[in-house]
Amino acid sequence: MKHIYTTLALLCLCFSGFSQNSTIKGNIQDSTDNELVGATAILYYQADSLLAGFALTNEFGQFEIPKVAPGNYYLQLSYIGFENQSVSLDKDQFDGEVDLGTIKLKNANIIDGVEIRQAPLEIRKDTIVYDATVFNTRPNATVEDLLKQLPGIEVEDDGSITAQGEQVENVLVDGKKFFGDDPKIATKNLPAEAVQNVEVYDQKSEKAEFTGVEDGQTQKTINLDLKDDHKNGVFGNINVGGGTDELYTGKASLNRFSPGLQLSTIVSRNNINDQAFTFRDYIGMNGGGGFVPTGGGGARVMMVTGDVPGGQNLESGINTSTAAGVNLNASLSDKTELHADYFFNQADNNFERFTNRQELLTNGFISTNENNLGNSVSDNHRMSLDFEFKLDSMNQIEFNNRLVYSEQDYFANNFSETIGVDGNLSNDNTTFENNTGDSFGIESELFYKHRFKKKGRSFFAEAGINTNNSDFINLTEATTNLIEQSESVLLNQQLNADDASTLLSGSVSYTEPVGEDKYLQFDYALSNDTDNSDRDFFDIVSGQDVFNDQLSNEFEKDYISHRPGMSYRFIKGKHNVNVGMAYEFSNLEGATDLSSTQIDKDFNQLLPSFNWRIELDDSKNLNFNYSSSLNEPGIRQLQPAVDNSNPLNVYVGNPNLDAETQHNVRANFFTFDRFSFTNVFAFINASYTADKIVNAQVFDENNIRTTTPVNTDGQLSSSANVSFSKPIRSIRTRVRVGTNVNYTDGEVFINGNNTDFNTFNHGYRLNLSNTNDEKIDLNLSGRWNFNNQQYAENEALDQSFLTQRYAFNTDFTIKEHWELGSSMNYNVYSEEQFGADNTFAIWNAYLKRSLWDNIAEVRLSVNDILSENTGINRTNNLNYSQEEISNVIGQYGMVSFRYNIRSGRNKEAKGDGNTPRPPRGEGRPRGNGDNRPPPPPQ
Structure with a gap:
């Protein structure tokens, strides 16, 4: 606990840094006694020229800088088209209020550049904007290195990013997609020197973005706003290296950006566990392709999930990674935008691991020790093609498409021992498994957006289709020795699996203004999710495949959902409030070929929602959100067939499962003091899930586990x-x-x-x-x-x-x-x-x-x-x-060489490698070339 006390003590020390003593005020006029509205007053410490305060003049030319501790300062006064004027202040002047009276600025015929101190971040409504030039990085740093310096943002060792406590799902470049929705590709391949601002916000759904009415569907998103010299030019780098033990790395990236074009290419290969992609690229489409063994020690059965084959961690083992891709954003005309990307990656993972697992029983623990040695190879292809058509000022169409294809091969040798509650060995298992398969998925979405002549009136419609198909073969050879019974259970089995799913969805929304900054929205959504899971088991006897009708089965699931709803939104001053209510009625049907078991269930649920955003001031905001949803059980959870392909872990589905009803409440708060550069982020989330589905486990006398999902x-x-x-x-x-x-x-x-x-x-x-x-x-x-x-x-x-x-x-x-x-x-x-x-x-x-x-x-x-x-x-x-x-x-050593590709204005600004670096982390001198003060927060 001493570490916690130390942390709390440091917090108290930090907060004690605030002092509130005097207010500096004055009036700024020109030479003809006219008040200058929007003039800037910037207060600096004389000792180190750091920013101490900031203010803009009001409509009467007056300014006030409050809460200034006694000390030695100089005050810089500036206005466009006028010469800067500086006023020195010493601590003897601080006796209550410091009134500087009227200060007159002179007209400037020639404007010289001036260095000013820029706040490192600001709030623009629900967006936090970091000035990347303030947070200086070393030469050749990546965007990932830059993000590590930004307050409120954490970057883990695997490259995953959290911002204000939430996982970052998407990174955009100048507001446009960069290789789909994989954050790592942008952060690991783009140079930090290219970034002007880093913007963090909750990206809303297409519907909420268009109508302005929250629907609870958000993604934590980072947008990289590039510098002007990188918005129009060519930049990139080539990096190659060789090391001991035949280790190597190679990576090249090239970007060609212009006002109407973004073209990027990436190629990389290495065997040092440096991955330029996340698991979503490893498995293909989220939840749509891929297959993994499930269960504990011993044989595993492959299931269609969104996990990594074999359950192995790609950050461990010896990985050889290959990746290549191209990304294109283009303005085809004034009314047509195109986004296209293709990305290929291969992950070749040699793994060896030891697992100590302790299963809970009411009277103690069952311990399983497992050794696992194997290899997994996955080839994945991902392609996106998106169009945006602005038909006219009132109508817009978007058409988004995504295709994924993957091939995977996994084999492993496993040995495990299970020790019972009494401390004695109850069974051991030796397994060889080989799994091969492929998966294919297509997702298409069509959006139509229409604004009426009446301000605030709009119509929104969307339709989508998502299909996924996977086929795989699982070969398992296993021997399980039951110690107390002095007998062995042999398994030599092949599983042929074919899984297919299709999701059809559509929705319409109409928004009607009912007063100044008041809106009513009417919604209707329809979806139909069809899943089919076909499992054919074969016992291999004397080299022949013998069909096992006890394990083989086919299951079909059909889920239809209707959701009408209505919401009311109003904006008043600093408050933006949205209150909604939806009613979801749905039907779940399922059938299996093993028996006459039929599933036919209806679900009905009221689903309220609430969102309240408070913009306290330019540097503080507070947001509350409540949403609810109905979640139906998955096809494997419903499938009543017995799956004993893993002799130590039997799985049985439950056709009597009910749907879950989930209620989510979240709140977040952010404040930033632009004078002291102090910031606080706070985030809280709570959810209650009625009829929560969990896995119930039962162990028999041989410590063999049977798992069944229950509500x-x-x-x-x-x-x-x-x-x-x-x-x-x-x-x-x-x-x-x-x-x-x-x-x-x-x-x-x-x-x-x-x-x-x-x-x-x-x-x-x-x-x-x-x-x-x-x-x-x-x-x-x-x-x-x-x-x-x-x-x-x-x-x-x-x-x-x-x-x-x-x-x-x-x-x-x-x-x-x-x-x-x-x-x-x-x-x-x-x-x-x-x-x-x-x-x-x-x-x-x-x-x-x-x-x-x-x-x-x-x-x-x-x-x-x-x-x-x-x-x-x-x-x-x-x-x-x-x-x-x-x-x-x-341990390994490596020698590497990097070459930077630059052209255009960026080439001129490359530096000589000996330029002193400006102060880091809390503001540095910046010249904007036109003598303008920093803009006030929006």
């Missing part, structure tokens, strides 16, 4: 995230602290007995980084994550563990063109649940030489200098806890 009374889940950032000028350091909390309360079935449970996971993070240093960057950070799970039935089943991580990073300019860098990550996994601490340190270092005015660089790097890297992953689930240790690359 529970309900489950409550909540999460919160708070982030605080503030520069401490006296020690030239920026402090970032944060905390996240997750709480879940519900019902779980342990060996056939239901019991209440709750999980309480909480984490804390601290980051210290230096500012205003031209030669050295320092960054210290710590993270502490606590995982706790409690059960009402038996306190002895409670689980908890602590994960700690400490990191140190430094980059040092040792002389002209030479740079030295080092990083250390120290990881501690506590001994609870797994018997021993797991502690290791990863130390990396590099030496870099810039060439030819920073056009190129040569880098020598050494990874895992101490040879301690360990692939470890711990998870807590409702029914079990698990630790997985897998193989990693380990």
